[in-house]
Amino acid sequence: MELKQQLVIPRAVEAVWQALNDPEMLQHSLPGCQHFEQTGDNAYDMTVSAKIGPVKATFNGAIALQNLNPPFSYEISGEGKGGVAGFAKGGAKVSLKAVTESGEPATQLSYSVEAAVGGKIAQVGGRLIQGAARKMAQDFFTQFVRRLCDDETIELVIETIETP
Amino acid sequence: METIELKINGRKRTLHCLPNATLVEVLRDQLHLTGTHIGCDTTQCGACTIHVDGDAVKACTVLAVRSDGSEITTIEGLAENEASHPMQKAFKACHGLQCGFCTPGMIMSAVDLVNKGCAVDPAAIREGLSGNICRCTGYQNIVAAVLQGASEMQEQSS
Amino acid sequence: MSGSLIGKSVLRKEDHRFVSGKGRYTDDIQLVGLTYAAFVRSPYARADIKSFDVSDALAAPGVIAVLTGEEVAKDGLGGLPCGWMIHSKDGSEMRQPHHPVLAADRVNYLGEPVALVIADTQLEAKNAAELVMVDFEPLTAVVNPATASQAETLYEAVPNNLCYEWELGDEAATEAGLAAAAHVTTLKLTNNRLIPNAIEPRAALAEYNSGTDEIILHTTSQNPHLVRLIMTAFVQIAPEHKLRVIAPDVGGGFGSKIFIYSEETALAWAAKKLGLTIKWTADRSESFLTDAHGRDHVSEAQLALSADGEFLALKVKTVANMGAYLSTFASAVPTYLYGTLLAGQYRTPAIYVEVDSVFTNTAPVDAYRGAGRPEATYLVERIVEKAAAEMGLDPAELRRRNFIGRDQFPYQTPVALEYDTGDYEASLHKALKMADYNTFSARQAEAEARGKLRGIGLSCYIEACGLAPSQVAGALGAGVGLWESGEVRVNPTGSVTVLTGSHSHGQGHETTFAQLVADRLGLPIEDVEVVHGDTGKLDFGLGTYGSRSLAVGGSALSVAADKVVEKGRKIAAHLLRTDVDNIDFDAPVFKMIDSNESKTFQEIAFAAYVNHDYPSEELEPGLAEKAFYDPLNFTYPAGTHICEVEIDPDTGVVEIIQFVAVDDFGTIINPMIVEGQVHGGLAQGIGQALLEQAVYDDTGQLITGSYMDYCMPRADNFPDFKVGMTCTPCTHNPVGAKGCGEAGAIGSPPAVMNAITQALGGIEIDMPATSEKVWRAVQTMPALKTA
Ligand code: FES
Numbered sequence A: 001m002e003l004k005q006q007l008v009i010p011r012a013v014e015a016v017w018q019a020l021n022d023p024e025m026l027q028h029s030l031p032g033c034q035h036f037e038q039t040g041d042n043a044y045d046m047t048v049s050a051k052i053g054p055v056k057a058t059f060n061g062a063i064a065l066q067n068l069n070p071p072f073s074y075e076i077s078g079e080g081k082g083g084v085a086g087f088a089k090g091g092a093k094v095s096l097k098a099v100t101e102s103g104e105p106a107t108q109l110s111y112s113v114e115a116a117v118g119g120k121i122a123q124v125g126g127r128l129i130q131g132a133a134r135k136m137a138q139d140f141f142t143q144f145v146r147r148l149c150d151d152e153t154i155e156l157v158i159e160t161i162e163t164p
Numbered sequence B: 001m002e003t004i005e006l007k008i009n010g011r012k013r014t015l016h017c018l019p020n021a022t023l024v025e026v027l028r029d030q031l032h033l034t035g036t037h038i039g040c041d042t043t044q045c046g047a048c049t050i051h052v053d054g055d056a057v058k059a060c061t062v063l064a065v066r067s068d069g070s071e072i073t074t075i076e077g078l079a080e081n082e083a084s085h086p087m088q089k090a091f092k093a094c095h096g097l098q099c100g101f102c103t104p105g106m107i108m109s110a111v112d113l114v115n116k117g118c119a120v121d122p123a124a125i126r127e128g129l130s131g132n133i134c135r136c137t138g139y140q141n142i143v144a145a146v147l148q149g150a151s152e153m154q155e156q157s158s
Numbered sequence C: 001m002s003g004s005l006i007g008k009s010v011l012r013k014e015d016h017r018f019v020s021g022k023g024r025y026t027d028d029i030q031l032v033g034l035t036y037a038a039f040v041r042s043p044y045a046r047a048d049i050k051s052f053d054v055s056d057a058l059a060a061p062g063v064i065a066v067l068t069g070e071e072v073a074k075d076g077l078g079g080l081p082c083g084w085m086i087h088s089k090d091g092s093e094m095r096q097p098h099h100p101v102l103a104a105d106r107v108n109y110l111g112e113p114v115a116l117v118i119a120d121t122q123l124e125a126k127n128a129a130e131l132v133m134v135d136f137e138p139l140t141a142v143v144n145p146a147t148a149s150q151a152e153t154l155y156e157a158v159p160n161n162l163c164y165e166w167e168l169g170d171e172a173a174t175e176a177g178l179a180a181a182a183h184v185t186t187l188k189l190t191n192n193r194l195i196p197n198a199i200e201p202r203a204a205l206a207e208y209n210s211g212t213d214e215i216i217l218h219t220t221s222q223n224p225h226l227v228r229l230i231m232t233a234f235v236q237i238a239p240e241h242k243l244r245v246i247a248p249d250v251g252g253g254f255g256s257k258i259f260i261y262s263e264e265t266a267l268a269w270a271a272k273k274l275g276l277t278i279k280w281t282a283d284r285s286e287s288f289l290t291d292a293h294g295r296d297h298v299s300e301a302q303l304a305l306s307a308d309g310e311f312l313a314l315k316v317k318t319v320a321n322m323g324a325y326l327s328t329f330a331s332a333v334p335t336y337l338y339g340t341l342l343a344g345q346y347r348t349p350a351i352y353v354e355v356d357s358v359f360t361n362t363a364p365v366d367a368y369r370g371a372g373r374p375e376a377t378y379l380v381e382r383i384v385e386k387a388a389a390e391m392g393l394d395p396a397e398l399r400r401r402n403f404i405g406r407d408q409f410p411y412q413t414p415v416a417l418e419y420d421t422g423d424y425e426a427s428l429h430k431a432l433k434m435a436d437y438n439t440f441s442a443r444q445a446e447a448e449a450r451g452k453l454r455g456i457g458l459s460c461y462i463e464a465c466g467l468a469p470s471q472v473a474g475a476l477g478a479g480v481g482l483w484e485s486g487e488v489r490v491n492p493t494g495s496v497t498v499l500t501g502s503h504s505h506g507q508g509h510e511t512t513f514a515q516l517v518a519d520r521l522g523l524p525i526e527d528v529e530v531v532h533g534d535t536g537k538l539d540f541g542l543g544t545y546g547s548r549s550l551a552v553g554g555s556a557l558s559v560a561a562d563k564v565v566e567k568g569r570k571i572a573a574h575l576l577r578t579d580v581d582n583i584d585f586d587a588p589v590f591k592m593i594d595s596n597e598s599k600t601f602q603e604i605a606f607a608a609y610v611n612h613d614y615p616s617e618e619l620e621p622g623l624a625e626k627a628f629y630d631p632l633n634f635t636y637p638a639g640t641h642i643c644e645v646e647i648d649p650d651t652g653v654v655e656i657i658q659f660v661a662v663d664d665f666g667t668i669i670n671p672m673i674v675e676g677q678v679h680g681g682l683a684q685g686i687g688q689a690l691l692e693q694a695v696y697d698d699t700g701q702l703i704t705g706s707y708m709d710y711c712m713p714r715a716d717n718f719p720d721f722k723v724g725m726t727c728t729p730c731t732h733n734p735v736g737a738k739g740c741g742e743a744g745a746i747g748s749p750p751a752v753m754n755a756i757t758q759a760l761g762g763i764e765i766d767m768p769a770t771s772e773k774v775w776r777a778v779q780t781m782p783a784l785k786t787a
C-alpha cells in the first residue's frame, strides 16, 4: 500500500518541525494511541489500537525517526505486532516546505507512506487498508494541527498527490 | 451475564448469556438447536438464517441481547405441528440438497422469500437466494424446490 | 423384482434429517465435560520461531492448557506423511520436507499452526490464543510457483525447491511428431488456484477415556480409516486399536476432507495427553488459510497436427505448486491423475509430459474435485479448440476426426491408461443437438446486432475414476491399496444393515447403496440401512474420493450381496430338504426349481439365526457377508460439455446463456442423484472459470481470505443447466457404474473459456474470466460493429 498526500499548516516550518519531534504531540495526535514511550534517541515504543474493516487489534510496536534533516524532512519507520490479528509495518517520508498563506508564513507538509500488513488483517481487511490508512492520516493530522494551532475548529484539507 | 427472554419455536425461554454472545451461539450452544449452522465469519454464507419476528435474519450477525423479547423460528420449529413444512417437503422432493449443511439456512431464506412475495419466478428466486451459499447442488434443484414449495405454501394458505 | 430399483430416482433416505435440522455434524456434538481449543497461527508466510511465551495465556480465565510445537517435538510425534511416492526422471525419490503437527522452529506458510490453547469455553480459548507470544523472525517468502525453482531454497533437503521432476510418455516419438507436423499449435496457460470451501468448516472433537485408554475422534473426514491409520502408524499418537475415528454427517468435502491435517491430529494427541474431551471448529478464515487448496498449475503445450487435422503429438511442460508441505495425496495429483489423462478422447499417438513440482510458502495444495483431471482436460480441450481456430476447422469436426472410435476399445493410450469402453461420438452428437450448435451463428449475429459478443465453446472430457487396481497403483507409488470393503448384514427379521468403507458427505450413499442392495435382494428400500464413517463399526475402508464410491464401494456391496444370496440358497436347500442346485433365488424368494415350494427371504434370515434344526455342522449360522472389492481398472466417464456465453463489451460481464452437459457414467442407479452431482460439479467448474481464485501477495499474505474477497458462485451466477446422458456400461465391475462426482468440474472450465475466447475473437485470457479481465481484453479488440 502506498499513499502520498500533502497539506498546508498555518504555522512556520520551524514550529511544525518542533511539533513533529515532540513525543507528547505525536502521542496525542495518534488515533488509538494507548501508550507512548521514548526508548532512545528518536526511538519510541508504543501501543496503538486500530480497526481495519472488521478486524480490531491492538498493536505493540516500535518506531524510529531516521535521516533527520531539520527542519525539512525525516523518515519514520516502524513495525507493530497485533497478536492473532497479524502485524503491520511501514514507513513514511515527511518533508516540509515554507510557503505563505494569506500573507502569513505557513508550511506545506507532504508525506508518502508505504505500509504492509499481514495475518488476519491482511486476510479480511486487505482491501480496506488504503481507506484505513487515509482515515488514520486524516485523523492524525487533524489532531496534530488543531493542537499546534490550539484551535479545535480547524477542518483540515488533505490533498492526495498520487494514488497508485 | 445478561438475562433475556425469547420465544423460540413457540416456547418461552429465559436465558443468561454474555453481552457479546451472538444469537447463533446461544441457539446452538445453550438451546442445542444445532440445525442452525455456521459457515462463515463475515455474514456471507447464510447457513445461519433463522426468522426473527417474521423476518429472515442471519443469526451470526445478531447479538443475543439485541433479540430480547423477540419471537424466533429456527429450522427445528418451522413445521410447527406438521411433520414437515411444505418447503421442507419440496427440498426433499426436488433433491434440493446434498450434504445438507446449507439446507436449513436455505429453507429459512426460501420461506421468507415466499412470505414476502419475492419467489415469483426462477430469476427472482436466484436473486433472492444470492445471500445463501451452497457448494454442493449448483443451485438448480434448490430453485426448483423453492418454486414447488412456494406453490404449495400458497395452496395451503388459500 | 430384481432390477426394479436400479435406474430409479428414489428420493433420498437421509434428507428428512437434513431438512428438519436434525443432521448431526461434528460441531453439533455436545458432550459432558467438553473443553474447547483454539489454534495460534503464523501471521507470516515464512519465519523462524525464536521463542514461545505462554505465561499470559496460561493465566487467562478458563485456560486449562497451552501446547506448542515444542511439546509436539518433545513427545516425538511423527510428521504428517504423503501417501504417494513419486520418482523423478532420474529415478530418485521425491523430496518430502518434514510436516510437523505444530511448528516448533520454522513456519512455512501463512496460518500454519504453532500452538493450541485449551479452555473451558470457545471464547476463552480464542481470547487466550491472542495472549500466546510467539517471537517470529520473518524471512523472505517464496510465493510464485513459476519461479520457485530459481528462488531461495526453503528446505535444506530440497534443492531448488523441487519436490520431483517427473515425466511420462515417449519423448523421442513426440519430438518426431512435432517435427513432422504440418501445423503446431502452442498454448500457455495457468490453472488457477482454488480453495475448496465446503460449507461446513473442518472440525474435530476428541474424547479420551483413561479407563480404556481409548481416544474417540469425531471429525469431518471423507475417509475415517485413513485418518486412523496415519495418526497411529505415522504420527503415532496411539496404537491403532486405541483410536476410533467417527465421521458423522459431513457438510461437503470436494477432496479437502480427505487429507490428514495438523489440527485434527493435534486435538487427538492433546485429548490423550491431557485426559480431556476437546472440540475445535475452524472458522471460515482458518479454512481459507489451511484447508488444502486445489489446482495451481502453470503449463505450456504444443500440439502437432497433420495438414488434415490429425493429431500427431502432444508435448506438455507443467509446473505444479505443492505449497509448503506435501499434503496426503498431493504428489499424485499432478502426475498419475494428470499426465495419464492427456490423451483425452483422442488417438494422439505420441504424448510426452514433464511435471516439475515445487514447494512455495503457501498452504499445501492437494486434490480438489477432479484432482489432476480438470487440469489435464483444461489443457487438452483448450489447445484442441485453439488448433481448430488456427486451422480454420470446425472444433466439433476436428475432435470427431481424432476421436477414439467406438469399435477401438479397449484402447491403450500412450500415457499408461487402457480405456475399457466409451462412445465419444454419441455424446458429442447429443450435446451439439441439445445446444442447437448448428444455428449458433444466427444467435451470434443477433447478439452482435445488439452490440454484444457471443461465443460457443466445446469440451470433450474424459476422466479416470475409481483409482485402481491396487497392484498397479502400488507399482506407481500409492501407499495404500485402492480397494473397498462392504458388508451386507441380514438381521434375523430380514431387514438389512449395509456397512461400507466409503463415505458420504452429500453424495447420498444412504440411498444409492440401499437401492443397490435392496434391488439385489428384492427388498423394499426402507428395510435397508446404510452405515458408514465409523472405524469402530466397519472393516477397514478407503473412503470417498476420485468418484470411486459406487464403482468400487458399490461393487464390493454387490459382491457381498451375491454371497448372501449364495448362503441363502444353502439354507433354503436345507430347509426344503433338497440340493443347493435345486434352489433358485427369484428375489426375494428362494424357490425350488423342480417344485412349487419356496422360502421367503425373511424366512431364510430367521432360520439363519434362530432355527432349532439349523445344520450347524454343515453351515455356519448367521447371514452376513463381506467383500473386499479391488477393481480391475479405472473407470472412464466421458462426455461433451458445451457452453454459450454473451459478453457485454461495456462492462466485461460474462453471462452464461446456456450450458449443456452430456455425460456417459455407465450404469446409473439413481438418475436424480447423478444429475445433482453433475449440477454441483458444473457450478464448481464454472466458478473456477469465471469467479474463483486464491491470491497470495508477493510476501505470501492471502488476500482472498474471506467470502468478501474470494468470489463464491451464487444462485444468480447460473442459468439452468441442460443435462443429458449416454450410456456405455463399465465392462469390468459388477455394477457397470463409472462414477459421476467430478465430471462437472472437469468438463466445464474449458467449455466456458473456449466460449469466451471465441467471443473475444481469439484473445486468450486466463481463468477466472472476471469482468475486469474480460473488459481489458475487449479494449484490445478491433472496434465492434454496432447496429
Ligand atoms: S454463518 Fe451467518 S452468514 Fe455465514
Ligand code: FES
Binding pocket: B096, B097, B098, B099, B100, B101, B102, B103, B133, B134, B135, B136, B137, C199, C251, C252, C506
Ligand atoms: S447441500 Fe452442501 S452446501 Fe448446500
